[in-house]
Amino acid sequence: MALVIGLLIPLLGTMLGAAFVFLMKDDMPPRLQKSLLGFASGVMVAAAVWSLLIPAMEMEADAGKWSVLPAAVGFLSGIGFLLLLDELTPHLHIGAKTPEGPRSHLSRTAMLALAVTIHNLPEGMAVGVVFAGAEEGASGLSLASALAVSIGIAIQNVPEGAIISMPMRAAGNSKWRSFVIGSLSGAVEPIGALAVVLLASLMTPALPYLLAFAAGAMFYVVVEELIPEASEGEHSNLSTIGFAIGFVLMMVLDVVMG
Helix, strand or coil: CHHHHHHHHHHHHHHHHHHHHHCCCCCCCHHHHHHHHHHHHHHHHHHHHHHHHHHHHHCCHHHHHHHHHHHHHHHHHHHHHHHHHHHHCCECCCCCCCCECCCCCCCHHHHHHHHHHHHHHHHHHHHHHHHHHHHCCCCCCCHHHHHHHHHHHHHHHHHHHHHHHHHHHHCCCCHHHHHHHHHHCCCHHHHHHHHHHHHHCCCHHHHHHHHHHHHHHHHHHHHHHHHHHHHCCCCHHHHHHHHHHHHHHHHHHHHHHC
16 A cells, blocks of 8 residues: 555645646746746755665675666666657657657647656656665665655656646646646656566566666756756746755655655
8 A cells, every 4th residue: 555655646746736727827937937947856866866876876785896886887777768768759848849859740739748758757767666675675775765755756746747737728728628737747657656666576686777777867857857947047046946955855855754
């Protein structure tokens, strides 16, 4: 039961953020959007370091100075996988006019959905792999620390849900349609998390690599998408403050609950 709840918590965060469309009449204010983008970046970086990379090295502590090898290989593999996915998938980011990836005849809505899927996939993987590690009794990972990651990702998903649903509403969609689309943007996370849990149960020796892989994928999203969007134009100082708050909050969650 704890596993099911843990995998669904991030989706609830997305749904809560998407519900902002019922509370705000206009598009999200730029100051708020910058703050939330920075906050999301801080949570993801802290989760990648404290909950994924460090446990990956702790699991290989017996290897001495080579304990960093699985973390390094997995991290670079995660970066490479998201880079390849980004290059091969036609997608459109929120607020962008020109799609990225290969040319296609997909609708803007479909390409927007693909962009969100690419963004949320590593978050689902991160939740799945820490729960898998906790289930296997891996060093440095417990059910409490896995729940901390799930809660941290859920908190990070609140602004994400809002950032997706609010522009949908501003583009002329109904409030309910905007809410549903914003909520569904997080559906890939529990699906991806469950897939990783099932895979990891068959590949216990690969857990350090999977942890670092998820960390690399999350870092890619932060460096490629979130930070550039948060730093562009005015109010970038608010995104910096949001980053600091998100990082510290996730760090505290991991230490206190771990």
